[in-house]
Each structure stands twice: as structure tokens, then as C-alpha cells.
Amino acid sequence: MDKFFGNLHAVLAVSLVLAIGLMFAPYFAPPLGLWNGIFQWLHVFFGITWIGLLYYFNFVQIPTMPKIPAELKPGISKFIAPKALFFFRWAALLTVITGLILAWLYNELEDALLLRESARLIGIGMWLALFMAANVWFLIWPNQKKALGLVEADDATKARAARTAMIASRLNVLLSLPMLLAMTNYH
Numbered sequence: 589m590d591k592f593f594g595n596l597h598a599v600l601a602v603s604l605v606l607a608i609g610l611m612f613a614p615y616f617a618p619p620l621g622l623w624n625g626i627f628q629w630l631h632v633f634f635g636i637t638w639i640g641l642l643y644y645f646n647f648v649q650i651p652t653m654p655k656i657p658a659e660l661k662p663g664i665s666k667f668i669a670p671k672a673l674f675f676f677r678w679a680a681l682l683t684v685i686t687g688l689i690l691a692w693l694y695n696e697l698e699d700a701l702l703l704r705e706s707a708r709l710i711g712i713g714m715w716l717a718l719f720m721a722a723n724v725w726f727l728i729w730p731n732q733k734k735a736l737g738l739v740e741a742d743d744a745t746k747a748r749a750a751r752t753a754m755i756a757s758r759l760n761v762l763l764s765l766p767m768l769l770a771m772t773n774y775h
Contacts, residue, residue, distance in 0.1 A: 624693050631686040635771070638679035638724075639764055641672055646761050650754060665736045677729050680721040687714060687771075713770025720760045720767065727756040 592598055611626065649672075653664065691697040691707075691714065698704075700711035734741040734749035741749065 621693075624690065627686050627690045627693060631683060631690050634679045634682040634686055637675060638683050639768070641676040641679065642757065642760055642764060644672065645676070645757055650757075669732070669736055670738060673729060673732055677724050680724040684717055684721045687717060709770050709773065713767050716763050716767035716770065720763055723756050723760055728753050728760075731756070 607629070611622070611629075649664065649669065653661065656664065688697065691700050691710065696707045696710065699707035700714050703711040703715075731749040731753035733739045735746050735753055737746065
């Protein structure tokens, strides 16, 4: 038991097999078909990963870092933060991609992107998510690379980069609740 639960990849593989098994069970019949159900599931999975990490950074890591003794900070900045940022940025991108595919499968992509009345709420959620994902890739990640010392930068540049990344991240927190409301109250 310890060996199995001590292996994250094994646990995830079994979880995936169980989910796939459930998808093909007779009582799993998404109203608009299997592909819609699969992409809905993927969209929710990646979205939970993305927003969960956004909240981890803002509610746990950022407020805790000033309290961590200096000699322990490299454990966060060299190991934990880069790994978390990897999953954070790719979950953001995959949430957007699966959301766009899902809107296309529902034949509502154009209406949503153009904020037409029939899909205005989901369209608002999509535009918020697109902005937030761009924020992750073009503001948060490049500045975090400097702040964490993953790319060469002097101390003043690191400090500015850390502040810019934090503000961009807090903007995503601000937008996350309206985006989640639009995502979850659509159909």
C-alpha cells in the first residue's frame, strides 16, 4: 500500500484508468455525446489545476515566503516554485485549449467569442480566461524566471520582476471568481 501511494505516477495512472472506465460505463452518457463529455472533463481537470495553483501561490507561497528563514528559501525558489510554475502555465494553456474545443463542440465558439446574447456569459468567462492565460505566459512566467534566478538578472531587476509577477498574479485572482462564475453557470 505504501509503495503504491508513494508513487504519484502510479496513482495518477490508476485514477486515469478508473476515469476512462467510467466514461465507457453504460450510465455515462453526456447529453451531447462522448467527446463533449471527455472535453468537459479535461477542461475542468486543467482548470482546477490552474486555479488551484494560482490560489496556492497567492494564499500560501507569497504570504509565507517572508517568514521563511533565508537559508531555507532556495528550497522553494530553486525546486518547488519552478515545478509549480511549470504545471501552472501548462494547465492555463490546456484549460484555454480544451475550453475552446468544448465551445466548438457545442457549436457556440463564435457566439461566445463575439459575446452574442445566446452565449454571452460563457463568452465573458472565455475572454477572462484568455486574458488570464496570457497574463500567466507573458507577464507572470517571464518575471518569475528573473525573480527566481532561473535567468540572469541583478538584484534590482529581480525585485521589480517579483513585484510585477505578484501584481499580475493578484490580477488573475481578482478575475478568477467572475471567470469561474461564468464557467459554472452557463448551461
